[in-house]
Amino acid sequence: MAANVNGPVAHHFNNMGQQLATVRMGMWMFMATEILFFGGAFCAYAVYRLMYPKDFEAGSAALNVGIASVNTFLLLFSSLTITLAIRAAYTSRTKALGRYLCLTTLLGVAFLGLKAREYHMDYEEGLIPNVSTLSPEAKEKHAARMAALAAEGDRLEAEAKTKSGSEAAELRERGIELKARAAQPPVAFNENVKVVLSHNKAFKGRPLDEQTYDVGTPSAANAHDYDPFKVQLFFMFYYSMTGLHVLHMIIGVGLLTWQYVLTRRGFFDHNARFVYIEVMSLYWHFVDMVWMFLMPLLYLTGPHTAGEAIEMFKKSVGMTGGH
Amino acid sequence: MAVDEVPIPKLDYTPQTIPEPEPTPEQARTRRNYLNHTTSVLSWLLTVDHKRIGLMYLVAVTVFFLFGGIAAGLVRVNLVSPHGAILELDQYNKAFTAHGTIMLFLFLIPVIPGVLGNFFVPMMIGAKDMAFPKLNLASFYVWAIGASFFLWQLIVGGLDPGWTLYPPYSTKYSHTNVLYAGLGIFITGFSSILTGLNIIATVHKMRCPGMSWGRMPLFIWAMYATSVIQLLATPVLAVTVTMAAVEKVFGVGIFDPTIGGDPILFQHMFWFYSHPAVYIMILPGMGVINEVLTCFSRKNIFGYQAVAWSSVGIALVGFLVWGHHMFLAGQGYYLGMVFAFLTMLVAVPSAIKVFNWTATLYGGSISFPAPMIHAIGFIVLFTIGGLTGLYLGTMGTDIHLHDTYFVIAHFHFTMVGGMMFAWQAGLHFWWPKMTGKMYSDFWSRLAAIVMITGFALTFLPQFVAGFQGMPRRYPNYPPEFQVYNILSTAGATIQGFGYLMPVFYLTASLFFGRAAGNNPWKATGLEWQVPSPPDAHNFKDIPEVYFGPYEYGVPDGLRLVADGHLGKKAVHANGAHTGAGVTNGS
Numbered sequence: 001m002a003a004n005v006n007g008p009v010a011h012h013f014n015n016m017g018q019q020l021a022t023v024r025m026g027m028w029m030f031m032a033t034e035i036l037f038f039g040g041a042f043c044a045y046a047v048y049r050l051m052y053p054k055d056f057e058a059g060s061a062a063l064n065v066g067i068a069s070v071n072t073f074l075l076l077f078s079s080l081t082i083t084l085a086i087r088a089a090y091t092s093r094t095k096a097l098g099r100y101l102c103l104t105t106l107l108g109v110a111f112l113g114l115k116a117r118e119y120h121m122d123y124e125e126g127l128i129p130n131v132s133t134l135s136p137e138a139k140e141k142h143a144a145r146m147a148a149l150a151a152e153g154d155r156l157e158a159e160a161k162t163k164s165g166s167e168a169a170e171l172r173e174r175g176i177e178l179k180a181r182a183a184q185p186p187v188a189f190n191e192n193v194k195v196v197l198s199h200n201k202a203f204k205g206r207p208l209d210e211q212t213y214d215v216g217t218p219s220a221a222n223a224h225d226y227d228p229f230k231v232q233l234f235f236m237f238y239y240s241m242t243g244l245h246v247l248h249m250i251i252g253v254g255l256l257t258w259q260y261v262l263t264r265r266g267f268f269d270h271n272a273r274f275v276y277i278e279v280m281s282l283y284w285h286f287v288d289m290v291w292m293f294l295m296p297l298l299y300l301t302g303p304h305t306a307g308e309a310i311e312m313f314k315k316s317v318g319m320t321g322g323h
Numbered sequence: 324m325a326v327d328e329v330p331i332p333k334l335d336y337t338p339q340t341i342p343e344p345e346p347t348p349e350q351a352r353t354r355r356n357y358l359n360h361t362t363s364v365l366s367w368l369l370t371v372d373h374k375r376i377g378l379m380y381l382v383a384v385t386v387f388f389l390f391g392g393i394a395a396g397l398v399r400v401n402l403v404s405p406h407g408a409i410l411e412l413d414q415y416n417k418a419f420t421a422h423g424t425i426m427l428f429l430f431l432i433p434v435i436p437g438v439l440g441n442f443f444v445p446m447m448i449g450a451k452d453m454a455f456p457k458l459n460l461a462s463f464y465v466w467a468i469g470a471s472f473f474l475w476q477l478i479v480g481g482l483d484p485g486w487t488l489y490p491p492y493s494t495k496y497s498h499t500n501v502l503y504a505g506l507g508i509f510i511t512g513f514s515s516i517l518t519g520l521n522i523i524a525t526v527h528k529m530r531c532p533g534m535s536w537g538r539m540p541l542f543i544w545a546m547y548a549t550s551v552i553q554l555l556a557t558p559v560l561a562v563t564v565t566m567a568a569v570e571k572v573f574g575v576g577i578f579d580p581t582i583g584g585d586p587i588l589f590q591h592m593f594w595f596y597s598h599p600a601v602y603i604m605i606l607p608g609m610g611v612i613n614e615v616l617t618c619f620s621r622k623n624i625f626g627y628q629a630v631a632w633s634s635v636g637i638a639l640v641g642f643l644v645w646g647h648h649m650f651l652a653g654q655g656y657y658l659g660m661v662f663a664f665l666t667m668l669v670a671v672p673s674a675i676k677v678f679n680w681t682a683t684l685y686g687g688s689i690s691f692p693a694p695m696i697h698a699i700g701f702i703v704l705f706t707i708g709g710l711t712g713l714y715l716g717t718m719g720t721d722i723h724l725h726d727t728y729f730v731i732a733h734f735h736f737t738m739v740g741g742m743m744f745a746w747q748a749g750l751h752f753w754w755p756k757m758t759g760k761m762y763s764d765f766w767s768r769l770a771a772i773v774m775i776t777g778f779a780l781t782f783l784p785q786f787v788a789g790f791q792g793m794p795r796r797y798p799n800y801p802p803e804f805q806v807y808n809i810l811s812t813a814g815a816t817i818q819g820f821g822y823l824m825p826v827f828y829l830t831a832s833l834f835f836g837r838a839a840g841n842n843p844w845k846a847t848g849l850e851w852q853v854p855s856p857p858d859a860h861n862f863k864d865i866p867e868v869y870f871g872p873y874e875y876g877v878p879d880g881l882r883l884v885a886d887g888h889l890g891k892k893a894v895h896a897n898g899a900h901t902g903a904g905v906t907n908g909s
Contacts, residue, residue, distance in 0.1 A: 012452035012529075014865060022454045022528040029520045033558045040562035040592060044577065047588055129573040232575045233583065240569045 008272045020275045027279035031286050034248075038290055041244065045237045045297060052233065054205060058226035059234025061203040061302030062127060062196040066313030067118045068299040071111050075288045078107035082281045089274035094263055097277070101260040104284070108253040115246055117316055126192030129232040129239075138191040145210075146182040153179035190228035202303035238298055245294060248287045255280055335621060336845060337880035339538070340449070340866040342852040345841050356759070356856040371456035372859060376463050377442030378757070380433060385826075387429040387470065390477070392822065394422035399781075399815040402808045407798045415798035416483035417499070423486030424504060428511050429470050431742055432600065435607035436518050436553070437466070439749045440546050442757060444522055446850035446857065447540050449531025449866040454524035462517035469510030476503035485796060487593060490578040490586050494571070502571070509564045512557045515603070519553030522546055531849075533868035540848055540872040541624060544631040545610025548638035552599045552606075556642065560596035563589065590652055594645035602641040604738055605705075606634055608745025609676055612698050615748045616680055617873040618846045619695035620687025624873050626679045633672035640669040650721050659718050666716035673709050677702060688876075692844075693767035697748035700775040704740025708733055711786065726796070728807075729789025732782045740778060747771065747825070754829060755839030759855040762832035766824060774821035780814025847874055 013019040049056050085100035122128070126135040134142060156175030160168045194207050205224030259280055267273060346354055357374045367375060397418040401410045410418060445453055453459045476482055483499045484492035488508075493501050526547045530539070567589070570577045576584025617624050624630060646654055646662030680702055689695070711733040714720045724730065751771075755761050788807035793800050800808070842851040849866055850857070874880065 010456075011860075012450065012454075012456060018528060022524055025527055026455060026458075026520060026524050029523055029554060033516050033520065033554050036555050037558035037562050040559040040595075041566065044562075044566060044588060044592065047585070048577075051585075129575040230583070232573075233577070236569060236573055236575050236577060239573075240566060244565070 008270055016272050020272070023275050023279055027282050031282060034286060038241075038244070038293075041237070041241050042293065042297070045241065048233055048237070049297075049301075052227075052230045054224060055226045055230035056234045057224060057302045058193070058197060058203070058205050058228075059231040059238065059302070060299060061200045061205075061304065062193055062231070063238065063299050063302075064118050064121060064312050064316060065299045065304040066309040066311070067114050067316050068295060069309055070313055071114050072291065072295050074107050074111045074114075075291050078104045078111075079285055079288050081107065082284050086274070086277055086281050089268055089277040092269075094266070094268055097268060098260060098263045101256055101263060101277075105253055105256040105260060108249060108256065112246065112249055112253065114316070115242070115249075121316060125196050126188060127196065127235060129189060129235050131188045131192065134186060134188045135192050135195060138186075138188075138195040141195060142186050142191045146186075149178050149182035153177075153182065187229065189232055193228050193231050200302075200304070201308060202305045204303075241294055241298065245287065245290050248290070252284050252287050255283070333878075334845070334880040335876060335878060336847050337870050337874035337877045338847050338852050339849050339868045339870050339872060339874075340533075340852055342841065343854060343863065346854055351838065354854065355858070356854070357859045358758075358856050360859045369460070371452070371460050373441045373445050373453045373456065373459060374757075374857065374861075376459055377438050377440075379463055380437035380441060380466075383467065383470070384430050384434045384437060387425055388434075388822075391422055391425035391430055392819065394418050394425065396815065396819060398422060399812045401798060402800070403805075403812050405800050405802045405805055410798065412798055413483060416485075416796075417481035419796065420482045420485055421477060424482065424507075425473065426738075427486055427600070427604075428508060429473060431604040431738060432515055433466060433511075433518075434746055435611065435742075435749065436515075436522065436546065436549060436603075437463075439542075439611065439746075439753060440518070440522060440549075440607060443753060443850055444525055444543060444546055445529065446853075446861055447543055447848055448526065448529060448534050449849050449862065449868065450525060450529035451860045451862065451865075453521050454529055455521050458517055459521050462514045462521070465517065466511050466514035469507045469512075469514060472503050472507035472510065476500040476507065479503070487597070488567075489593075490567070490584070490589050491581055494567070494579045495581050502568070505564045505568060509561050512561050512564075515553045516557045519550035519557075522550040523554065526550075531866050531868060534849075537627070538868055538871050539631075541613035541627070541630050541634070542607075542610035545606045545613070545634045548634040549603050549606040549610075551635075551638050552603050552641065556596045556599040556603075559592060560600075563592040563596070587649070587652055587654060590649050591645070591654075594648045595642075598645040598648065599638075599641045601738070602637055604742050605745075606637060608701065608742040608749075609634065611745045611749035611752070612680065612701055614846075614848065615694045615698040615752050616683050617875060618752070618844050619692065619698070620684050620689045621875040622683055622687040622873070623871070623875060624679065625682035625685075626675075627871070627873075629675050630679050633675040636672035637669060640665065640672070644669050644716075647716050647721070650718050651725050663716055663718045667713070670709065670713060670716070677706055677709070691768070692751075692764060693762075693771050694748045694752035696768060696771035696775070697744045697751065700771065700778075701741060701744040701748060704736055704744060704775070704778065708736025708738075708740050711736065724789060726794055727789035728785040728793045728795055731795050732785035732789055735782050735785075740782070744774070744778075747774065750825070750829075752844070753850075754832070755843045756850055756855045756857070758833060758836075759839055760832045760836035761839045761843060762836055763828045766828040770821055770824035770828070773824065774818060777814050777817030777819070777821050781811050781818055782814070784808075784810040784814075848872060 009016050009019055013022070081100050081104045085097055085104060088094070088096035088100055124135065126133060126138060153175040156171050156178065160171035160175060163171060190207070190209065194210075197203055197205070197207075203224065204222060205226045206222060208225050208227045209229075259277060262268065262276075268277065357372055367379070370376065397410060398415070401408050401415055401418070407415060441453070441459065445451065479500055481499055482497075482501065482504045484497045484501065488501065488504070526539070526543055566577050570579060570582075570584065574582065576582035578584040578586055578589035580586050613624055613630060644662060644666045646658060647666045650659050650663075691699075711729070715724055715730060715733060751762070751767060784807035788804050788811075789795075791804070793804045793807070839855050841854050843855075844851070847870070849862075849868070852866070853862060
């Protein structure tokens, strides 16, 4: 689709109408193949969502819905600007075309910047599947909990000495079990995700792996209780699906920049070339659409409150000072 | 000048358009065609000419066919002895995996779309090039990059989980180069998507005046259906491979059961691509057969609409049958029943084609040059392959036959007996047009017969062995199966000689073959109405089409054209270059 020195009708087309129709059709078919590409990932997501509904809910509750909401608005707004760009191209207003392309590019870049910030925060919070290090807060909390477990174990063993018979044996066994549990190295991801979820006030679930071992009587089972290990699977989908989307965004921003440069060089002064803007916008809308599906599936599956979302966003962009 | 005054040659067919004149010997010496209008290496490597890209595919897939064939040879030789004749156990795994992956991803899928599709789709619909010529070149190079990952994987030690790459064979239990192979599949897949996209756009938008959907050659219909599958199924494989890679990087199971994944999901997603992919492999072959059969039986196709729409039917229903690969994988009884039913359904359009081909032959004046022998071979062998598929598509019998040599024989009857012979038929049919040279009639016919004989000897015994319970993929087997394996290996040897013969006589034809002329087979299609090899831009002027694709057996066909069946405008538009003497009559 590069500039053609022989004029806008390429050598193998008979006329402009044929060329325009072909270019449009090509992009629509490319969209079809992209839909199937993302469709495969959505399908796999659906399978596991059905298999592990609570764990996916927990995973979703651990995400930064603040950034995602702002990003949603950015993308929706960029859909408007690129549509205005087409309008400008149709009506041969190349200056306006340049402005709108520039604006759309900036919105795309803003999306990518926020997304990068979000990934960075996920990384700092240790929300990476099979991660080996605990986040500082998780380390602290885990150490405190394990110390409490060990102390409880010691207490039970001491209590066992005051009892006799099978009762003593039972208490001693329980004490040893708790101490052994306290001595086990933590599964870093599990601890990290627990900490992040503990900050989400709207989320009522508790980690299943703590209920058997927690000090005191385990509370009654809750419909939202999750297995932190399975939450990893949610994060696999989160990273691969948003990663693919980001990849498409980067390509889109690249194309937009290229078309902006072409506009400045006067490529679109020939008004039949608006079709390239048109198919580019198809691609851009498609990438928006994918996000419109990713947003509810990944971010809105778990409970969030508006206040929390705002707080999260403020924290992300450095407007408040963390927890 | 009145039409009557011009001598009109007698033809027993009506070409779709008015033929260009046969070049005089003087013109033939000096004329520039797509092969020699530019000659630098760069002009070939950076060409956007669909015909040159087709030839580049031809060279590349032939090389990979050779590699795949060598791997098949190793497997067959090893199976001569019940304990494995030459290979270690892991070498055997690598040999059959190399055979499967190379033949499927690097030969069967690209061969007809890449070579004949590229070369002839634009020519047969009267276009100057594909809709997106640069994309076409890009898709060749994308394919080459993907293929080089496969080559690299072979060089650094091979691959062993079988071409289906099921986890956990391909993840936990394989210490071979699954990553490179995965990348190879991913990248060649994109090439396949782009080729499909290009062909669909070409068929929709580039048809010349008069080339309505009902006048398109059936090869075009078949390529169209193939491309729809390529476009819609391949991305699912791509995302499956992506997820497998993500699983490898993060170490959390999506597909690998040992770390919490679901291997059946992989099988579902894999076969969602790979079952339609066998139709990517066979549909273009079916398309070729229509062209060859009608030409050499000098008859119109029987039931054009039925054959055309059965291609589309296969493409659509083919998307819904993937589960029949998983009857024994634990997908559920009722799901299996649905898939078994749909599998029976997809047999219907294939059967429609076979019946129509048979009816086309009936009463035709049949001749047997090499392409026709291959085509007849295709019909017989493909029918056997298709009918044995019914045993495998029925749940009850599949339990007995699953993962035995019966499956191997069935698959090879459709893919080799079907696709390979269709490919040979197509290559021999269009070779004179592609190169301008005619190959040896004797050697080509002999090669066809050797191939068919060798093929039958290779795979018929495998039906018996499989039915008696010999499992696939094992390097060892009980001694009572040895006789079948020896027969099979003998057949494979004959087949191997058969496949080597065209390499020699086709190459020889380039240097010593006689000039083929514009239309050596007296065929009706647009591609035959221009000189061989064609010009760089295919047609001097955009052709206009007046007749259906298979108007054979029409006595004095060209007079029909001249006697006003074209309409005045058409005669006027084409009068300038009609060798048959049809001019703008007064």
